[in-house]
Amino acid sequence: MTAEDLIVFxxxxxxxxxxxxxRAPVHLNSPGQAEALINIFKNVAPEDWVLSTWRGTFHALLxxxxxxxxxxxxxxxxxxxxSSPQHRFLSSAIMGAMLPIACGLAFEGARVWCFIGDMAxxxxxxxxxxxxxxxxxxxxxxxxxxxxxxxNTPTQEAWAHGKVTKSHIIEYQYTRTYPHxxxxxxxxxx
Amino acid sequence: MGFKQAVNEAMLMLAREGALFVGQSVAYDGxxxxxxxxxxxxxxxxxxxxxxxxxxxxxxGLSLVRKAPIVSIYPRMDFLLLAANQLVSHLDRFxxxxxxxxxxxxxxxxxxxxxxxxxxxHCNDYTNAFASMLRNVRVVKLEKAExxxxxxxxxxxxxxxxxxxxxxxxxx
Numbered sequence: 001m002t003a004e005d006l007i008v009f010x011x012x013x014x015x016x017x018x019x020x021x022x023r024a025p026v027h028l029n030s031p032g033q034a035e036a037l038i039n040i041f042k043n044v045a046p047e048d049w050v051l052s053t054w055r056g057t058f059h060a061l062l063x064x065x066x067x068x069x070x071x072x073x074x075x076x077x078x079x080x081x082x083s084s085p086q087h088r089f090l091s092s093a094i095m096g097a098m099l100p101i102a103c104g105l106a107f108e109g110a111r112v113w114c115f116i117g118d119m120a121x122x123x124x125x126x127x128x129x130x131x132x133x134x135x136x137x138x139x140x141x142x143x144x145x146x147x148x149x150x151x152n153t154p155t156q157e158a159w160a161h162g163k164v165t166k167s168h169i170i171e172y173q174y175t176r177t178y179p180h181x182x183x184x185x186x187x188x189x190x
Numbered sequence: 191m192g193f194k195q196a197v198n199e200a201m202l203m204l205a206r207e208g209a210l211f212v213g214q215s216v217a218y219d220g221x222x223x224x225x226x227x228x229x230x231x232x233x234x235x236x237x238x239x240x241x242x243x244x245x246x247x248x249x250x251g252l253s254l255v256r257k258a259p260i261v262s263i264y265p266r267m268d269f270l271l272l273a274a275n276q277l278v279s280h281l282d283r284f285x286x287x288x289x290x291x292x293x294x295x296x297x298x299x300x301x302x303x304x305x306x307x308x309x310x311x312h313c314n315d316y317t318n319a320f321a322s323m324l325r326n327v328r329v330v331k332l333e334k335a336e337x338x339x340x341x342x343x344x345x346x347x348x349x350x351x352x353x354x355x356x357x358x359x360x361x362x
Contacts, residue, residue, distance in 0.1 A: 090288075100276070103251060125243075132239070
């Protein structure tokens with residue numbers, strides 16, 4: 001699909017919503033996302049998995065789900081969780097919660113693209129998934145869609161512009177002497 | 191046969207079906223549940239970081255592409271609270287959101303308070319609370335040894351996910 005195709009599709013959805021024919025929340029993309037996503041999806045193969053967010057229309061269309069099917073799901077109130085097993089496309093409206101699912105799919109040999117926002121990329125769940133994927137050499141790409149917002153909240157303001165620095169951390173090392181749990185005689189540990 | 195032995199035999203049954211056992215203290219001794227995996231080959235155990243919600247999401251993802259069973263183990267039901275997000279909003283709800291049908295056997299335990307009482311964070315039974323939140327995952331509270339094998343056989347054969355709570359009060 002071209003950028004124009006994507007934008008035309010969402011304009012149609014916007015009209016349907018404004019007319020009151022979609023009785024569920026709809027989160028539309030911004031035209032400025034189209035070209036960037038088209039470039040990313042040039043590397044996404046049909047057999048790859050794509051895990052998306054509550055704003056997944058462009059992802060779904062670029063993964064190859066037919067526009068009429070995407071629209072059918074949106075009209076049915078499923079804009080926030082468009083999915084298609086046939087196209088290996090899965091969405092969720094829970095922020096950051098697709099990260100471990102991406103790791104699970106990739107652990108079994110799938111090639112996975114997992115889209116998240118910039119707030120999701122700033123929380124511990126993201127660090128966990130990236131570290132796990134790195135350690136297990138998983139074929140997964142985490143794509144951060146950065147609009148500097150978490151819904152309507154400026155992401156960095158929510159963190160008070162804080163960084164992860166060593167100035168707040170103290171660590172010491174020791175060697176454990178006793179086991180984690182000392183069982184009573186004749187008993188297993190916890 | 192005692193409860194613990196019954197659970198061990200059920201785990202060996204699942205292992206013969208190719209199950210992958212995922213959790214903390216599944217490959218390293220550190221929890222009672224480790225001993226219930228006696229005889230399960232090491233290559234069918236995956237030790238993961240202490241990230242309960244990650245663990246369940248990971249297992250869910252695995253289950254979408256893996257044909258063999260996935261058993262996600264939480265040594266205490268208190269710890270399962272931390273996986274409630276994936277358990278409720280994903281594993282239980284995906285079938286209401288589209289055509290994906292992930293299947294995971296979630297296994298947890300209500301720890302006894304004897305001979306040692308581990309206190310308010312380690313011995314709770316939240317079975318009813320989880321049952322009230324789950325409408326697609328089957329919740330089973332296991333209290334008798336004679337029910338163990340049939341419960342896990344049903345969990346294996348069923349198309350739906352299961353939450354099995356081992357709560358026999360066994361201190362061993």
